[in-house]
Each structure stands twice: as structure tokens, then as C-alpha cells.
Amino acid sequence: xxxxxxxxxxxxxxxxxxxxxxxxxxxxxxxxxxxxxxxxxxxxxxxxxxxxxxxxxxxxxxxxxxxxxxxxxxxxxxxxxxxxxxxxxxxxxxxxxxxxxxxxxxxxxxxxxxxxxxxxxxxxxxxxxxxxxxxxxxxxxxxxxxxxxxxxxxxxxxxxxxxxxxxxxxxxxxxxxxxxxxxxxxxxxxxxxxxxxxxxxxxxxxxxxxxxxxxxxxxxxxxxxxxxxxxxxxxxxxxxxxxxxxxxxxxxxxxxxxxxxxxxxxxxxxxxxxxxxxxxxxxxxxxxxxxxxxxxxxxxxxxxxxxxxxxxxxxxxxxxxxxxxxxxxxxxxxxxxxxxxxxxxxxxxxxxxxxxxxxx
Amino acid sequence: xxxxxxxxxxxxxxxxxxxxxxxxxxxxxxxxxxxxxxxxxxxxxxxxxxxxxxxxxxxxxxxxxxxxxxxxxxxxxxxxxxxxxxxxxxxxxxxxxxxxxxxxxxxxxxxxxxxxxxxxxxxxxxxxxxxxxxxxxxxxxxxxxxxxxxxxxxxxxxxxxxxxxxxxxxxxxxxxxxxxxxxxxxxxxxxxxxxxxxxxxxxxxxxxxxxxxxxxxxxxxxxxxxxxxxxxxxxxxxxxxxxxxxxxxxxxxxxxxxxxxxxxxxxxxxxxxxxxxxxxxxxxxxxxxxxxxxxxxxxxxxxxxxxxxxxxxxxxxxxxxxxxxxxxxxxxxxxxxxxxxxxxxxxxxxxxxxxxxxxxxxxxxxxxxxxxxxxxxxxxxxxxxxxxxxxxxxxxxxxxxxxxxxxxxxxxxxxxxxxxxxxx
Numbered sequence: 001x002x003x004x005x006x007x008x009x010x011x012x013x014x015x016x017x018x019x020x021x022x023x024x025x026x027x028x029x030x031x032x033x034x035x036x037x038x039x040x041x042x043x044x045x046x047x048x049x050x051x052x053x054x055x056x057x058x059x060x061x062x063x064x065x066x067x068x069x070x071x072x073x074x075x076x077x078x079x080x081x082x083x084x085x086x087x088x089x090x091x092x093x094x095x096x097x098x099x100x101x102x103x104x105x106x107x108x109x110x111x112x113x114x115x116x117x118x119x120x121x122x123x124x125x126x127x128x129x130x131x132x133x134x135x136x137x138x139x140x141x142x143x144x145x146x147x148x149x150x151x152x153x154x155x156x157x158x159x160x161x162x163x164x165x166x167x168x169x170x171x172x173x174x175x176x177x178x179x180x181x182x183x184x185x186x187x188x189x190x191x192x193x194x195x196x197x198x199x200x201x202x203x204x205x206x207x208x209x210x211x212x213x214x215x216x217x218x219x220x221x222x223x224x225x226x227x228x229x230x231x232x233x234x235x236x237x238x239x240x241x242x243x244x245x246x247x248x249x250x251x252x253x254x255x256x257x258x259x260x261x262x263x264x265x266x267x268x269x270x271x272x273x274x275x276x277x278x279x280x281x282x283x284x285x286x287x288x289x290x291x292x293x294x295x296x297x298x299x300x301x302x303x304x305x306x307x308x309x310x311x312x313x314x315x316x317x318x319x320x321x322x323x324x325x326x327x328x329x330x331x332x333x334x335x336x337x338x339x340x341x342x343x344x345x346x347x348x349x350x351x352x353x354x355x356x357x358x359x360x
Numbered sequence: 361x362x363x364x365x366x367x368x369x370x371x372x373x374x375x376x377x378x379x380x381x382x383x384x385x386x387x388x389x390x391x392x393x394x395x396x397x398x399x400x401x402x403x404x405x406x407x408x409x410x411x412x413x414x415x416x417x418x419x420x421x422x423x424x425x426x427x428x429x430x431x432x433x434x435x436x437x438x439x440x441x442x443x444x445x446x447x448x449x450x451x452x453x454x455x456x457x458x459x460x461x462x463x464x465x466x467x468x469x470x471x472x473x474x475x476x477x478x479x480x481x482x483x484x485x486x487x488x489x490x491x492x493x494x495x496x497x498x499x500x501x502x503x504x505x506x507x508x509x510x511x512x513x514x515x516x517x518x519x520x521x522x523x524x525x526x527x528x529x530x531x532x533x534x535x536x537x538x539x540x541x542x543x544x545x546x547x548x549x550x551x552x553x554x555x556x557x558x559x560x561x562x563x564x565x566x567x568x569x570x571x572x573x574x575x576x577x578x579x580x581x582x583x584x585x586x587x588x589x590x591x592x593x594x595x596x597x598x599x600x601x602x603x604x605x606x607x608x609x610x611x612x613x614x615x616x617x618x619x620x621x622x623x624x625x626x627x628x629x630x631x632x633x634x635x636x637x638x639x640x641x642x643x644x645x646x647x648x649x650x651x652x653x654x655x656x657x658x659x660x661x662x663x664x665x666x667x668x669x670x671x672x673x674x675x676x677x678x679x680x681x682x683x684x685x686x687x688x689x690x691x692x693x694x695x696x697x698x699x700x701x702x703x704x705x706x707x708x709x710x711x712x713x714x715x716x717x718x719x720x721x722x723x724x725x726x727x728x729x730x731x732x733x734x735x736x737x738x739x740x741x742x743x744x745x746x747x748x749x750x751x752x753x754x755x756x757x758x759x760x761x762x763x764x765x766x767x768x769x770x771x772x773x774x775x776x777x778x779x780x781x782x783x784x
Contacts, residue, residue: 080696239779246772253765260758263694 029216029236034223039109040240041247043212046106048248049099050205052255053137056092057194064144066190068183071146072269079266090259096138098255100285103131104350111323111343115218121324123211126204128321133201138283140193146186151270152280154189155181160293163307164314182272281357288353289313291360320346399438400427415515423476430462457497459506460485487586494586503544510534510584526584529567531577532558554578557635576602590625599627609719641677644718645670668723673714676730679737680707686744695747700740707736 013019031040063082065074078085107127110116116124143154158181162172177184223231234240268277282290292313296305319326323339330337336344404410404427415421420429428435432449434442444450454462464485466472473480488494488507496504510526517524525534536555538544545552558564558578566575581590581598590598600607610616610626619626625633630643630651642649645666652666687704690697710733717726 076698080698234780235783239776239783242772242776242779246769246776249765249768249772253762256758256761260754 025213026237027235029213030233031217031236031240032219032223033232033234034220036113036220039106039113040217041244042102042106042109044244045247045251046099046102047205047209048244048251049095049102052095052252053092053099054198056088056095059088060092061194066144066187068146068186071144071186072266075145076266079263086263087256087259090263091255093264094255094258094262096141097284098251100134100138103134104285107131108343108347110218112340113218113220114339115220116324118324120211120215120218123208123215124324125321126208126211129204130201130208132317133197133204135285137193137197137201138285140189140197142283143181143186143189144193145266146270147267148270148274148277149267149280151181151272152276153282154185156280156290157282157286158185160306160310163304163310165307165311180272284354284358287357288350291353291357398426398428398435399443400431400433400435403438403440403443411514413512413515415517417517418514419516419518456502456506457500459508460488460494460497463507484585487583491583491585491587492589503547505538509538526579528573528577529571531579532564532568535578554634561632561634561636562638563636595625595628599631603627605716606719609717613719613721615721639715641670641673641715644673662721665721665723669718669721669726672723672727672730673711673718676707676711676714676733676737679734679741680704680711683707683737683740683744686741686748690744690747690751693748693751695751697744697747700743700747703736703740703743707733707740709733710736 010019060078063074063078063085065071075089079089110124110127139157143150158172158175161175162168164171173179175185175188176182177188281287293306293309296309298305300308328338426435432451433444434448437443442448468482468485470482473482489498493504493506497506512525519526521527522529524530532555539550540552540555542552559568563576566572567577579587582588597607616626619629631639643651646653646663650666652662656662656666683704687697687700690700710729714726714729714733717729720726
């Protein structure tokens with residue numbers, strides 16, 4: 001009965017809007033099956049977590065009230081009084097963190113399998129831009145509960161922006177909505193978090209997904225070099241989609257588990273005149289940059305150490321984004337190729353600096 | 361002007377604590393001598409004849425006063441005959457009976473003292489002669505405490521200096537030097553175990569163990585310069601300087617008048633004096649530890665009132681403890697404790713007020729307050745129970761959700777396997 005109604009509805013739409021391209025895509029799209037196929041699922045998990053963010057974010061918007069006198073109180077209201085508010089807020093916080101984590105995993109899996117190479121250069125570039133916006137989501141969202149830790153972390157974070165030459169100071173003032181982190185910063189971050197970033201993010205995410213659908217999954221070298229008869233594929237629909245769904249359910253269950261057993265503390269309300277509490281740390285995904293800046297000396301040659309650090313990360317980030325356009329010759333004698341080596345160094349640097357940041 | 365400063369006494373009371381900060385300025389203004397110019401200090405140091413208790417950081421020395429400021433003489437001369445000549449005003453070591461007046465030459469003169477501290481009191485000597493010590497000294501008793509007994513002679517420090525013998529933490533031991541000496545006190549028929557008792561009391565523990573300088577030391581109840589045992593009438597005033605509400609309640613009762621008539625010390629009768637302990641609810645009622653039954657017996661109205669007050673207090677205390685235990689459980693479980701905390705605060709406030717109202721000896725007033733406290737406690741308990749239930753509901757919900765997800769996962773797994781089988 002339901003199946004019939006569904007079929008009739010699709011036929012009704014098909015008659016008017018011609019669904020054959022979608023049907024063809026679903027029928028013919030194939031995903032290579034090999035020993036590294038697991039990494040194909042990382043992008044899907046990241047997308048799923050973004051959808052969770054979207055859904056829980058909209059729900060939080062129903063009760064969240066930006067403002068120096070209302071932000072903290074409204075978040076406290078959400079987690080104490082609103083039915084399932086605690087769950088929604090915790091899932092939003094945990095999902096944000098897992099989203100960044102899986103985005104990094106996805107990015108490095110693409111990097112090490114060289115999936116960014118021609119013809120997928122723009123998929124890589126849009127993906128990198130999405131990652132930057134994801135971090136911006138994290139940074140802007142962190143302040144919204146208006147608690148002590150977030151307040152001082154934002155202060156430190158925006159101070160770092162201020163060291164960029166020429167545009168640093170105006171950008172800092174623009175982000176803060178004035179000289180200091182105040183209620184104006186909160187309103188601004190709220191606007192950026194719920195309107196500006198989602199709008200831009202959606203465009204780049206749309207492009208990213210469009211490129212993937214258009215070009216299909218990347219085949220790594222070891223798979224490409226196999227004789228045609230040995231190449232195995234699985235249909236995107238339903239096999240790959242079902243496996244994706246299975247993983248999403250596992251991740252969703254994990255999210256609820258984390259939210260229940262490790263809820264995010266709200267802490268104390270931000271107080272501009274209070275002294276900074278001990279142990280001010282940025283969110284974990286900024287820790288490697290924060291820790292690196294701390295290690296730099298006050299001055300390097302004629303430049304401030306912090307400025308050198310910020311410029312380094314800016315330039316490094318730019319080169320990372322345009323890596324599909326950089327030609328580095330392979331060394332036949334090397335066991336590990338130069339680009340892979342760079343990737344390993346980058347991962348090791350991020351992991352070590354993050355760990356050191358939490359240990360010191 | 362010069363004469364005034366020559367007469368400044370080195371025996372002083374601890375009101376010079378601001379001296380050090382304005383030391384140099386005043387030295388210039390008053391013409392006092394520094395160590396190099398002061399021949400008294402120079403010679404006595406050379407021949408190693410400085411007083412045994414001499415302290416370089418003594419408050420008077422710190423203010424650049426010379427030995428001659430108290431003892432007279434000419435500090436500018438290095439000739440002993442001239443410097444210590446009575447013609448030059450040399451008075452030497454004062455007799456014990458003269459010490460209060462000796463110090464009072466400056467300390468009772470506001471014109472001198474205001475130079476060092478504009479708001480300083482100058483009635484110490486006057487107060488001293490009203491004290492038990494002062495009266496006995498006037499009567500010729502050479503053993504009683506005078507200024508130097510407590511403040512020392514040549515190592516006087518401001519009362520706020522932790523090294524000072526009259527710093528709050530040191531006062532009990534300073535008094536005990538004489539009052540704990542059995543030999544010394546036997547002529548006065550005064551017990552010598554006050555410090556021992558005080559050390560175990562709620563006040564003594566706060567001051568000596570917890571180093572809470574706001575807790576009362578000997579002088580806070582007995583006075584310092586006018587030290588005297590509090591009388592029947594004054595004892596509740598003494599306690600009431602800190603325990604204001606208790607004093608007001610007690611003072612308005614009929615019992616306080618009867619106590620006064622019978623010569624019974626108000627607060628001390630139930631709480632004791634030096635060994636005063638943290639009060640507990642068992643002091644009320646008709647139990648073994650009750651202080652009420654020391655006077656009241658079965659059948660009299662006081663006995664019944666005491667029983668009623670005790671019942672109300674204990675009822676509230678039990679309800680409060682029960683609510684507090686649940687509150688702690690809620691906190692330990694990481695659940696929402698904000699509103700419970702507010703209710704408990706009100707309940708605790710009511711419990712404290714009820715305990716204070718005991719001093720009205722009016723069971724209806726006490727029970728009026730305990731009823732309110734019980735309401736707050738019960739509300740807190742109910743809220744806590746909701747949170748505890750919610751805690752388990754969430755976990756059960758998660759278990760159920762996980763089970764449903766697991767069913768989904770298993771179903772999907774078989775569906776995928778089925779699809780793979782069909783394809784192959």
C-alpha cells in the first residue's frame with residue numbers, strides 16, 4: 001500500500017520534472033572496493049555530523065538568546081529546564097568536535113591517497129575552504145554560551161588575529177565589534193555563526209558534493225593499476241549508501257553516549273573584569289597553532305615571534321590549499337615520496353603540538 | 361617643641377603601626393636623632409649594654425625616637441656624666457608603679473600622639489586604672505601587669521604585626537604568661553587553666569588552630585587596657601557584641617531579668633565561658649546533654665517548652681539533612697542542582713534562625729520558623745528526587761535507544777549481505 005503510494009508519487013514527480021538523471025546516477029554510480037575503501041566513508045560521516053549540527057543548531061535557536069545578560073542564562077535554561085534541551089546542547093557540542101575530527105581525517109585520507117590530483121583539484125580546494133569555515137564555526141560557536149573559558153579564549157584568539165600586519169588590527173576590531181570582547185562581540189559572533197557562515201558554507205558544500213557526484217570516487221594508484229577483471233566495485237545504491245547509513249547510526253549512538261556520560265560543562269558566566277581563570281586553552285583543534293605560537297621566542301630577527309608564527313600558518317595553509325597545483329617530482333629511490341613525507345610531518349606536528357599543549 | 365620630644369616615652373602602646381610609613385618625614389619634622397647621632401645608642405651598643413629585650417625594629421626606634429625620649433638625658437653628649445645627668449632630665453629606669461604614667465606622658469597626650477597617628481586613642485592609662493590590674497597597682501601590688509608586661513619594654517611592635525606580643529594570635533599566650541602561672545596566681549585565687557580551656561573552645565580553635573584573627577581572643581571579652589572579668593549584667597553585652605541577635609532575643613525574655621536578680625551569668629550559664637563549645641541541638645530539650653534540665657524539672661512550664669523547642673528543631677534538622685543528602689547525590693550525578701541549592705539555602709537559613717530563636721524561649725516562635733524550614737527542605741527533597749529519577753530515566757532511555765540502534769545495525773548488516781549475495 002505504502003510502496004504503491006510511494007511509486008505513484010515518484011511517477012507523478014518524474015512525469016513533470018524528469019528524474020532520469022538522478023535515477024541514472026543511483027543505478028550506475030559505483031564505488032571502488034579495495035583495502036582502503038574505509039576512508040571513503042569519512043566524508044560521509046563528516047556530512048552526517050554537519051546535518052546533525054544543522055538540526056540541533058536550529059533547535060537551540062528556539063531558546064538561545066544572544067546578549068550579555070541573556071546568552072549564559074538561556075543556555076543554562078536550555079540544559080536545565082527545556083525538555084531534552086541538555087541532550088540537544090550536548091549533541092551539538094560533541095557533534096561539532098567530532099565534525100572537526102572527521103573533517104581532518106577525511107582531508108588527510110584524501111591527501112595520502114592523492115585523491116586531490118587532476119581532475120579533482122577543485123574538490124580539494126572547496127574541501128579545504130569548508131574545513132576553514134568549519135573551524136570558523138567552532139571558533140564563533142565557542143563564545144555563544146558566554147562563559148568564562150569561552151570569553152577569555154575568544155580574547156586570546158582575536159588578539160592573535162590582531163598581529164597580522166596591516167589588516168590585523170581592523171580585522172580584530174571588526175570581529176570584536178569594538179576594542180574589547182563585549183556583548184557586541186557576542187552579537188557579532190552569533191550573526192556569523194547562524195547566518196553568515198551557514199550561507200557561505202552551504203555554497204561550498206554544495207559545490208564539493210556536486211564535484212564528487214560528477215567525477216565519482218577517486219581510484220587510488222594500486223587499484224587503477226589492476227587489470228580490469230580484477231577491479232571490484234560496489235553499487236553506490238543501495239550497498240554503499242546502506243554501509244554509510246550503518247556507520248552514521250553507530251556515530252549517532254556514540255554522540256548520544258558522549259552527551260550523556262560526558263556532558264559539556266557550562267562553567268561560570270563570563271565576567272569582563274574578573275581575572276582570567278587558570279588553564280585557559282583554545283579548543284583542541286586550535287591547540288597545535290596556539291602551542292606553536294607559545295614556543296616561539298619574542299623576536300625572530302626583526303619581527304615579532306607571534307607575527308612570524310601567524311604568517312607561517314597563513315602561508316602554510318595557503319600552500320596546503322593549492323597543493324593540487326604544486327608539482328613535486330617523485331623520487332624513485334625514496335621509500336616514502338616527498339609529498340607523503342610532508343603529509344606525515346604535518347600530521348606528526350599537529351598531533352605532537354596538540355598533545356604537548358594539553359600536557360604543559 | 362624640643363622639650364616635648366625629649367619627654368617622649370619609649371614605653372608605648374601598640375598604636376604606632378602607621379609610624380614606619382611616615383618615619384623619615386616625621387624625623388625631619390621633630391628633630392629626632394638617627395642611630396649615628398644618638399650617643400646613648402652608640403655607647404650602649406659599644407659596651408654591649410643594650411637592654412636584654414632590645415629590638416632594632418621596635419616601633420619607637422623605628423620612629424627615630426631616642427632612648428632619651430623616655431629616659432631623659434642628653435643624647436648629643438658622648439660624656440656619660442653629662443648625658444646621664446639628672447640636670448639634663450635623666451630619669452633612668454622607672455619604678456614598676458610609675459610605668460603607666462611614664463608611658464602616659466606621651467600616650468595620654470593627644471597633642472603629641474596625633475603627630476604619629478591622628479585618630480589614635482589616648483585613654484589607655486585612664487582605662488588601665490579602672491582595670492583589675494590598675495586598681496591593684498595603685499593599691500601597691502607590685503606583681504600585677506603594667507604596660508611593659510604585655511607590650512614589652514624595648515621590643516614593642518604594632519598590634520597588627522604578627523611578631524607583636526599583642527597581635528591577635530599571640531594575645532592568649534601573652535595573657536597566659538601570668539594567668540597560667542600557678543605560683544603567680546595563687547595569691548589572687550584565680551584558676552590557671554583558662555588557656556587550656558580556651559584552646560579547646562570554638563573561639564580558641566578558630567583563633568589558634570584556624571588562624572582566624574577575627575575570632576575573639578582574651579581582650580575581646582575582657583577588654584585590654586581596662587581588663588576586668590565581665591559582671592553579671594555585662595556578660596550578655598560582651599557576648600552580644602558579636603552574637604547580636606541572640607543577645608537581643610535573650611535580653612527581651614523574662615529569664616534574663618530573673619538571672620540578673622539571682623546573680624546568674626546570662627550566656628555563661630548554658631554555654632560556659634573560656635571553654636565555650638559550638639552549640640548543638642542536644643543542649644535543648646530534656647536529654648542528658650540538655651542545659652535546660654539543670655534548672656527545669658518535669659511538670660514545670662520551662663520543661664515542656666524546652667521539649668517542644670527540641671522536637672521542632674530536630675524535626676527540621678532531620679528534614680534538612682535528608683534533603684542535603686539528596687542534593688549531594690544530585691551533584692555527584694552531575695544533574696541540575698540550581699533550584700535545589702536555593703531551596704536548601706532557605707532551609708538552612710530557617711534552621712539557623714530557629715536555633716537563634718531558641719534564645720526567646722518561646723516554642724511557638726521557634727516552631728513558626730521550623731515549619732518554614734521544613735517546607736523548604738521538603739521542596740528541595742522533592743526537586744532532588746525528580747533529578748535523581750531523571751538521571752536513571754536518561755540512562756534507561758539511552759539503553760533502549762542503543763538497543764533500537766543495534767536492531768537497526770543488525771538489520772542493515774543482513775540487508776547489505778543479502779544485497780552482496782544477490783549481486784554475486
